[in-house]
Amino acid sequence: GENVEQHPSTLSVQEGDSAVIKCTYSDSASNYFPWYKQELGKRPQLIIDIRSNVGEKKDQRIAVTLNKTAKHFSLHITETQPEDSAVYFCAASMYSGGGADGLTFGKGTHLIIQP
Amino acid sequence: DVKVTQSSRYLVKRTGEKVFLECVQDMDHENMFWYRQDPGLGLRLIYFSYDVKMKEKGDIPEGYSVSREKKERFSLILESASTNQTSMYLCASSPLSRSSGGGYTFGSGTRLTVV
Numbered sequence: 001g002e003n004v005e006q007h008p009s010t011l012s013v014q015e016g017d018s019a020v021i022k023c024t025y026s027d028s029a030s031n032y033f034p035w036y037k038q039e040l041g042k043r044p045q046l047i048i049d050i051r052s053n054v055g056e057k058k059d060q061r062i063a064v065t066l067n068k069t070a071k072h073f074s075l076h077i078t079e080t081q082p083e084d085s086a087v088y089f090c091a092a093s094m095y096s097g098g099g100a101d102g103l104t105f106g107k108g109t110h111l112i113i114q115p
Numbered sequence: 116d117v118k119v120t121q122s123s124r125y126l127v128k129r130t131g132e133k134v135f136l137e138c139v140q141d142m143d144h145e146n147m148f149w150y151r152q153d154p155g156l157g158l159r160l161i162y163f164s165y166d167v168k169m170k171e172k173g174d175i176p177e178g179y180s181v182s183r184e185k186k187e188r189f190s191l192i193l194e195s196a197s198t199n200q201t202s203m204y205l206c207a208s209s210p211l212s213r214s215s216g217g218g219y220t221f222g223s224g225t226r227l228t229v230v
Contacts, residue, residue, distance in 0.1 A: 045221070102174075
């Protein structure tokens with residue numbers, strides 16, 4: 001089955017700086033890569049996702065890049081703010097166009113924004 | 116506007132008890148999932164379902180079973196609770212087609228303690 005590795009486990013950056021979280025996956029058939037943000041005591045929420053036919057996607061201060069050849073994808077957050085402090089999870093799955101496809105998650109990155 | 120509801124936020128059960136965790140979604144999603152979340156291990160897939168009465172094993176199904184008698188409800192059953200099943204349990208749902216937009220919608224979680 002799929003295996004997703006996520007690094008670093010903890011990331012501390014100064015407010016206003018950029019943060020980058022990296023993930024690798026093992027199954028070359030995976031074609032859907034979402035990122036979730038989980039604030040303390042709350043449920044994970046989807047913040048951005050990318051499909052394998054796209055190399056990069058941006059949404060305001062967040063962006064995701066995908067390198068299918070190397071089987072890795074990254075989350076980039078620019079101009080970090082205190083409200084970006086949370087645990088971030090990457091995930092991967094193979095979407096076949098029908099039926100359920102369980103996401104395989106990385107172990108998470110605790111992002112700390114220092115004032 | 117809670118869309119995925121887990122019946123209990125906190126549960127304490129005794130070793131050997133049969134435990135039912137309930138999840139209800141009101142978004143008419145075909146897919147439903149059960150994950151457990153443990154510190155340092157991320158989210159691990161227990162079972163999922165893509166239709167009423169259909170179920171598929173995830174990565175860690177041992178000691179668990181599921182039931183999906185109605186589209187909106189997906190139950191996780193611990194046949195004989197053990198202390199190593201103490202964890203946060205997260206239910207999620209998603210539409211059948213990724214093209215319809217969005218990833219998982221998670222419930223708020225049930226923190227289960229087995230004593």
